[in-house]
Amino acid sequence: MKEECMWKQWARTAWLKEGDLNTQAEEVDQALKQMAPLTAPRPDGMSLIFYKTYWHIVGKDVTTMVLNALNSSVVHESLNPTFISLIPKINNPKRVFDFRPISLYNVVYKLISKVLVNRLKKILSNLVFESQSAFLSGRLISDNVLVAFETLHYLKRKTQGKLGFMALKLDMSKAYDRVEWVFLEKIMKKLGFTDKLGLLKKAEANGDIRALVGRAKKQSFAYIKERVWRKLHGWKEKLLSQAGREILIKSVIQAIPTYMMICFKLPKGLIKELEMLIRKFWWGYDGNIKKVHWVKWERLCDDKGKGGMGFKDIEKFNDSLLEKQVWRMINNLDSLCHRVFKARFFPDCSILEAKESTIGSYAWKSILSARDVIQKGMVWRIGNGSSVRIKEDKWLPVQSHKYVVSPMPTIELGARVNTLIKAETATICGIPLSTRLPRDQIIWGLTPSGTFTTKSAYKLLVSHASTNLTGTSSLAQENKFWKDLWQLRVPNKIKHFAWRACNSSPPTMVNLQHRHISVLDRCKVCKTQPEGELHALWSCSKLAEWCPPDAYIFKANFNATVFKSENLVGLVVVIRDWCGEAIGALYTSVPLAQIVVELEALACRRVMQFAKKIGLTQVIFEGDSFTVIQAIQEGSFDVLPYGHVIDDIRVLALDFQFSVFTHVSRVCNVVATH
16 A cells, blocks of 8 residues: 555656646647637638547647647747637727727637646636636636725725725726736746746747716616617617517626626616516517517516516526625635625624624625525535534425424424434434534535526526416426427427417407407407407418319418518418418518518519429419509519519419419418418
8 A cells, every 4th residue: 555655646746747648638638628619710710610520530630739839838830820800899999999809719729728728727716816806716706896895885984083094996907918928927937837938938929818886776777777778779770580589688688787786786666677678679669659568577587488488587686696695605705705794794603694784885785685595595414413403494305395394392492403303313314424524514405516506596586486376287288388389490480479379469359459459359350259369370260261272283372561660571471282281481571662562572473482492383373462463464564663573473483384373362361461
């Protein structure tokens, strides 16, 4: 055993001195796996997905090149060319300062830098002072925000005494771009890095490398609403589809206030205004014409697997972000942020027992407001049992209940687990204990890893607010239905229409009457039955008036639908076979720049192009514009404003073995009208 330990120590010394080639090759493999595969191509024209796909072929050569650069401190000049992409920071940029430069290096160059970064990560937290909380694993920039905010709040309140304090604000712009390399080199040597800093010197030669919230809290955060409004106002003219609006709301709009919500609880009035802006954007409000909000906001915030759209409830999301600060103060006891707040507000207890303070800043009060949810989701992991109360705390390894439920008349309130409980012997014996008896640890009971996540906290808040009393079996079936709907391999607009139909939100006569928009609820087509979703889409008797063609002949319906509020026209095409089965459908939008009859001609030409593309040769084309059909049949189009389009249609007709153009009523063309 002694000899074995000696050899291990010698091997470790040799590795530190000379490096282990296998380990270094693994470092390159690990760096490649950590990089996103679909980033923009570099000057060599190769994206990362190429290297990941063919790594079994090129991996050995690439690894050798990377290791040679690391060991020799010489990067081949062919790897150094870089694309510089300038991303505008503002609208109408005029100066270089108005752009954000993004450097696109070659993949091999990125691998070299990634290996170096991974090596530095292991020791960087020991080298960088604790007051620097950004850009380091395990630290959050919000820690600095909270400490600075609390410090300024203290200075603001200190109005008595002879001893005064002051705060000095340093604004370091582009600090990483203005590093003095001589200074950096000497610092790294002082920290114990090797004198072999060739890559650093090479980089030097190439040059590669609201302060306070007052009483008017809503006004202090008003800029958030302005940013959201500007973003929505900039996109409302882009003719986004419902699916496009969904992506914009989730990825951009609801992310705008996130940075502030990590440290502060937004006023409820501001939250309602933000949600109102989002709702109006979702339903297509343009400032002049009010749109009906067909589905409640609470329903839109439900998970997509439960029938909603998966939008964030801003207030609950705000609370879940603040809970992360509580969790960090429970588990990061050595952090500067925890030490500052503990010394000021809870010197003799944990944050869970801290009392509300009138002298605390708004940030501290915001954090305290999030403690309740942490207490609902936290579970004690038993170490020595001296910190966990038997009756009051959650510590049993049982999924249905974490509290002790057996009657214990002889156990006093506040008694600790280390006194043992006879009534729960079987359960307690199932708790895995450490032979070292470490201190008791709070873990998060809603994730398998025991680590707190904002996502799990948000789900906990949503579940507690839910009033859904549906049975377990029916709820499971409903969830499966919604999951299957969103996984359909159809265009997103079809999924969104199906979602609206299943949520009783299409503008049927029944829905219009329910919202006091229409007096009658009768179907305008059949005029006999109330027009609900099922009637409009399936059971209306007039839908059966469509006459199928002869065998092996297809029928194509086309129509142009005008959306004046959005200043566009939808060209709709539906093709069915002789059995009435739809074999193809198409929707495209064009600007509203022509009269309706011209748009009908465009729709007719589009259906012919579509039918030809999918290989049909015998087709009957049906439309509800008599003027267009007559012009095609009679050939009288020379002087028509859209005569060239009619000419295109007649030329396309020559490509079909059999083609007929028929005028039908809007009732018979309803499949293309809707």
